[in-house]
Amino acid sequence: xxxxxxxxxxxxxxxxxxxxxxxxxxxxxxxxxxxxxxxxxxxxxxxxxxxxxxxxxxxxxxxxxxxxxxxxxxxxxxxxxxxxxxxxxxxxxxxxxxxxxxxxxxxxxxxxxxxxxxxxxxxxxxxxxxxxxxxxxxxxxxxxxxxxxxxxxxxxxxxxxxxxxxxxxxxxxxxxxxxxxxxxxxxxxxxxxxxxxxxxxxxxxxxxxxxxxxxxxxxxxxxxxxxxxxxxxxxxxxxxxxxxxxxxxxxxxxxxxxxxxxxx
Numbered sequence: 001x002x003x004x005x006x007x008x009x010x011x012x013x014x015x016x017x018x019x020x021x022x023x024x025x026x027x028x029x030x031x032x033x034x035x036x037x038x039x040x041x042x043x044x045x046x047x048x049x050x051x052x053x054x055x056x057x058x059x060x061x062x063x064x065x066x067x068x069x070x071x072x073x074x075x076x077x078x079x080x081x082x083x084x085x086x087x088x089x090x091x092x093x094x095x096x097x098x099x100x101x102x103x104x105x106x107x108x109x110x111x112x113x114x115x116x117x118x119x120x121x122x123x124x125x126x127x128x129x130x131x132x133x134x135x136x137x138x139x140x141x142x143x144x145x146x147x148x149x150x151x152x153x154x155x156x157x158x159x160x161x162x163x164x165x166x167x168x169x170x171x172x173x174x175x176x177x178x179x180x181x182x183x184x185x186x187x188x189x190x191x192x193x194x195x196x197x198x199x200x201x202x203x204x205x206x207x208x209x210x211x212x213x214x215x216x217x218x219x220x221x222x223x224x225x226x227x228x229x230x231x232x233x234x235x236x237x238x239x240x241x242x243x244x245x246x247x248x249x250x251x252x253x254x255x256x257x258x259x260x261x262x263x264x
Contacts, residue, residue, distance in 0.1 A: 111152025
């Protein structure tokens with residue numbers, strides 16, 4: 001069974017040092033990697049992973065077409081690229097057509113960096129088209145350490161999206177809502193079309209909370225994610241392997257669920 005990191009980020013080599021430095025200062029974090037494609041490949045190989053999914057964040061609508069057009073040039077046997085998307089692009093259909101034509105399985109939205117609330121009705125036409133194409137939508141969910149509240153992707157907002165789009169396959173990052181796990185239990189657990197990923201959770205979510213979320217939401221809906229370069233794929237895998245869970249559930253979280261979602 002493959003081991004798959006569903007949640008990683010890279011930057012072009014020319015801007016990676018400055019981008020990582022800026023984000024470290026913004027969120028008071030220390031990165032574990034340099035943010036480059038080569039750095040991610042090394043982290044994947046050293047961690048014993050088979051694949052990592054690269055989830056780009058377009059901070060402006062004009063970036064979407066460029067990011068998506070360049071993605072094939074970064075192809076690597078260990079990396080899987082998802083499409084960039086922005087809630088305020090005007091050519092929704094054209095950009096999603098490009099994502100599909102390039103064989104990408106999903107897109108990433110970050111409500112805080114893209115300055116919207118996940119359940120803003122003005123974004124619903126985008127969700128409708130993502131749903132219609134059978135693409136997966138990854139949301140940053142919960143607190144972002146680089147921003148002050150209110151946050152754009154709290155669990156209740158994601159719940160409203162799921163209510164409005166029952167066929168939309170959604171991944172809510174950071175176990176459904178970073179540092180908002182009580183609200184995850186209230187609004188999100190048990191929803192069939194929702195996956196939770198483990199990105200940036202190692203050492204930050206109490207183990208008893210993590211196990212309770214798995215028990216209530218189902219191990220078949222949990223995906224291993226690290227959030228590299230902000231957290232280590234190897235540390236994430238090792239942490240999951242050390243949990244008091246049946247081996248079948250650990251295998252599902254580490255890669256079986258993601259493989260099915262990605263059609264691998």
